[in-house]
Amino acid sequence: MKSETSDSIHDTIAINRQRALRRRELARSVRDIRSRLGAPENRQSTFEHERQHLFADTRINAAFAAPLLALIVAAISSLWVSPQFMGAWFLVTICTHFLMVVISHSYEKAPSDQKVRVVWRRRFTAGDLIYGCSWAMFFLMPERIGSGEGLVIFHFATLLIVIAMNTMQSANLPKCLLASTLPITFVVTFTFLQQSSAVHYTLAAMAIGAQGFFLILGNQLLKNANTMLEYRADKDHLIAELETANSVSDEARRRAEAANLAKSRFLATMSHELRTPLNAILGFSEIMKDEVLGPMTNKNYRSYAEDIHGSGEHLLNLINEILDLSRIEAGRHELHEESIYLQDVVAECGTMMKVRAKAKSIALHHAHQAGLPRVWADERAVRQVILNLMSNAVKFTPVGGEVRVNLGPTSDGGQYVSIKDNGPGIPEEEIPTVLEAFGQGSHAIKSAEQGTGLGLSIVQALVSMHDGKFTIRSRLGEGTEVIVTLPPSRNMNYAAEVNQTSGAADAVQEDTARRA
Template sequence: MKSHASETESDILAINKQRALRRREMARSVRDIRSRLGASDTRQSTFEHERQHLFADTRINAAFAAPLLALIVAAISSLWVSPQFMGAWFLVTICTHFLMVVISHSYEKAPSDQKVRIIWRRRFVIGDFIYGCSWAMFFLMPEAIGSGDGLVIFHFATLLIVIAMNTMQSANLPKCLLASTLPITFVVTFSFLQQSSAVHYTLAAMAIGAQGFFLILGNQLLKNANTMLEYRAEKDHLIAELETANSVSDEARRRAEAANLAKSRFLATMSHELRTPLNAILGFSEIMKDEVLGPMENKNYRSYAEDIHGSGDHLLNLINEILDLSRIEAGRHELHEEPILLEDVVAECGTMMKVRAKAKSIALHHSHQADLPRVWADERALRQVILNLMSNAVKFTPVGGEVRINLGPTTDGGQYVSIRDNGPGIPEEEIPTVLEAFGQGSHAIKSAEQGTGLGLSIVQALVSMHDGKFSIRSRLREGTEVTVSLPPSRNMSYAEDTKTSAAEAFDPRNRKARSA
C-alpha cells in the first residue's frame, strides 16, 4: 500500500511539474510576443536597421557586377588615356569596391546586438565615400593629346551610369548615397567648368541636374523601401498577435481538457460512492412501504416511505445517467457490437413502455417495413436510445394522446427510427437548450414529470458512436418528432443457415470491406 501511495504521489508531482513548465513556457512566449507588439513606437529605428540589412545585401549581390563595369570603362578609356594609368585606377577601384563587400559581409555575420551600433553606419558612409572618390579619380586622369570631344562625351555617359548604379545600391541609406555620388559630380562639374566652351558648360549643368534627379529618385526608392518594411512590420505584428492568441487558446484548451477529465473522474467516483448508501435507502424504504415486516398503524409513515423510495429511485436514475454521460465523455464507453434486428429492439422497448402509456391512456402505434436487414450495433446502447426517446414522448404527451413509432429504410440505404407524439411541442428557440446536458424546456419545467435533462445528451452521444444522425423537429401545440438514423455501412447481409459463426462473419475488421 505504501509503495502504491508513493507511486501515486510521484505521478502527481510529475504532472504538476509538467503543468508548471507549460505555464512558464506559455508566459515567456506571451511576454516576448507582447514586447514585440509594444515596439511599434520604435518602428522608424527598426526600419533603419532593416535598411542597413538591405544595403549590405545589395552590395553583396552586386559583388561582381560593379567590377565588370569598371573593367569595361577602363578598357574603353584606354583609347584616350594611358593604359598604365587606367590599370592603376582599375586596381584602386576594385580594392575599394571589395572593401565595401567585406564590410557588408562582416555586418551580415555580426550578432544582432552589434548590428544596432552606429559604428556600422559610419563604416558604410566612409566606405562609400572612398568608393565614390575612386570613381572620381577616373575623371582626373590625364588625357592624351588630340583626344577631342570623344573623351568628354564618354566621361558624361560614365557619370550617368555610375551615379545611377550607386543610387540603386545606396538608396536605402541617404548618407551613403550622398557620399558615393557627390564626389563624382563635383569632380566632373569642376573639370567641365575649367574648359571655356559652351559644350562643357552645358555638360556641367546637366551633371548637376542629373545629380539632383538621382537624389530625388533615391528618395523615392527610400520611401518605397519604408513602405515595404512598414507592411512587413504590420504583418509581423499580426502574426505575433495570432501567436499570442494561439498560445492562450492552447493553454485554455489544456486546462479545459484537464478540468473535463477531473470532472469525469469525480463524477464516476461520486456516482460509485453514492450508490452504496442509496441501495440501502431504496431497500429499507421499499420494505417499509410494502409493510414486509408488519403493517404500519400510521398511514403518514407509509406515505413518507413511498416518497423516500420514489426520490431515491429518481436519484439512482440520475446517478446512472451521469455515470453514463461521464464515461462517454471520457472515451471509456465501449460498444459491444453484434448483428441485431432493429425491429426487435423497437418492439421490446414498446412492450416495456406499455404500462406507462396505459396509465395515461396513451395509444402506442407501431409501424415498420418488412424484410429490413440486420444492423451491426450495440443492442444495449440502441435499447437505451429508443427507451429514452419513448419515455420522453410518453412523458410529454397529454392524457388520451398518441405516440407513433416508425421504422424503415433511409433514402441513402440506412435505417431510421422515428418517434412522434402530439404533445405540447417545443419552441424553436428552446431546441438547442433541450439538446444540452441538464437542459430542459419551459414546458418541461412547468408541467412535466421529474427528469434529469441528460436523456437527449446520452442519446446524441450513443448515436454518434454508431456513426448515425439524430434530429428533432417540433412545433408548438402540435407535437414533436425525433429521428435516429444509422448509416448504410451498418447494414449487413445475414443468412440464418450459414455455417460461419456470427462472430467470424461479422468481424469489425472485415465490415469495411463488405460494406464497400
C-alpha cells in the same frame, strides 16, 4: 505516503512556475514587438538598421563587379590618358572599393548590440565618400594632346554608368548615396564648364540633370525598401500574434485536458461512492414498502419508504444518465453490435411502457410493416433510445391521450421508428434548448415533470454512433413526433447485396483472367 504527496505537490508548483515564467517572457517579447512596430520613430530606427544590413549585403555581393568595371574603364581610357596614370588610378579605386567590402564584412560579423551604433553609419558614409572621390579622380586625369572629342563622350558615358552603379549600391542609405555620387558629378560639371564649348556646357547641364534623376531614383528605391521592411515587420507582428495565440491555445488545451481528467476521476469515484449506498437505500426501502419482514402499523412509515425508494431510483437514473453521457462525450462508449430485429426491440419497449401508460389512461398504439430485415446495431443502445423517447411521450401526454409508435422502411432503403403523441407540444424556438444537455422546455418546467434533461442528448449521441439521424417535429398544442432513422447500410440484406456484388465482380475478374 506523505513524502510522495509532498514531492508531487512541489513538482506541480515548480512546473506551474516554469509555465508562468514562459508566459511572462512571451508576453514581454510580444509587448516589445508591438511597441517597436507601433511607434513611428522606433519603426524608423529599426528600418535604418535593416537598411544598413541591406547596404552591407549589396556591397559584399558586388565585390567583383565594381573592380571589373574599373578595369574596363582604365583599359579604354588608356587610348587618351597615359597608362601609368590609369594604372595608379585603378589601384587607388580598387583599394577604396575593397575598403568598403572589408567594412561591410566587419559589420555583418559584428554582434547585434554593436550593429545599432551610429559609428557604423559614419564608417559607411566616409567609405563611400572616399570611394566616390577615387572615381572623381578619373575625370581629372591629364589627357594626351590631340585626344579629340572622344574622351569627352567617354567621360560622360562613364559618369552615367558609375552614378547608376553607386545608386543601386547605396540607395538604402541616402547619406552614402550623396557621398558616393556628388563628388563625381561636381568634378565632371566643373571640368566641362572649364571648356568654352557649347557641347561641354550641354554635357555639364546633362550631368547635373542625371544627378537629379538618379537621386530621385534612389529615393524611390529607398521607399521600396521601406515598404518591403514594413511588410516584413507586419509579418513578424503576425508571427508574434500567432505564437501568442498558439501559447494561449496550448495552455487552454492543457487546462481542458486537466479538467477532463479531473472530471473522469470524479465520475469514476462518484459512480462507486454513490451507487453503493444507493443500492442499500433502494434495497432496504423496497423491503420496507413491500412489508417483506412484516406489516407496518403506521401507514405514514410505508409512505415514507415508498418516497425514499422512488427518490433513490430517480437519483440512480440520474447518475446512470450522467455517466452514459460522459462516456459518450469522452469517446469511451463502445457499441456491441449484433444482428437484431428492430420491431422486436420496439415491441419489448412497448410492453415495458404499458404499465406507465395504463396508469395515465394513455392508449399506446404500435404498428410496423411486415418483412423488415434485420439491422446491425447495439441492442442495448437501441433499447435505451426507444425507452427514452417512449418515456418522454408518455410523460408529457395528458391523461386520456394516445401515443403511436410506427416502424417502417425509408425511401432510401433504411428503417425508421416514429413515436408521436398528442401532448402539449414544444414551441419551435425551444426545440434547440430541449436537445441540449440538461435542457428542458417551458412546459416541463411549469408542470415540474420529473427528469434531468439528458434523455434527448443521450438519444442523439447513440443514434449518431449508429450513423443514423434524429429528428424532432412539434407544434404547440398539437403534439410532438420524434423520428429515429437508421441508414440502409445497417440493413443485413444491404450487406449481403454488397457482398454478392463484390463476389460477382471477383468472379468476372477471375473468368477474364482465366480466358486471357
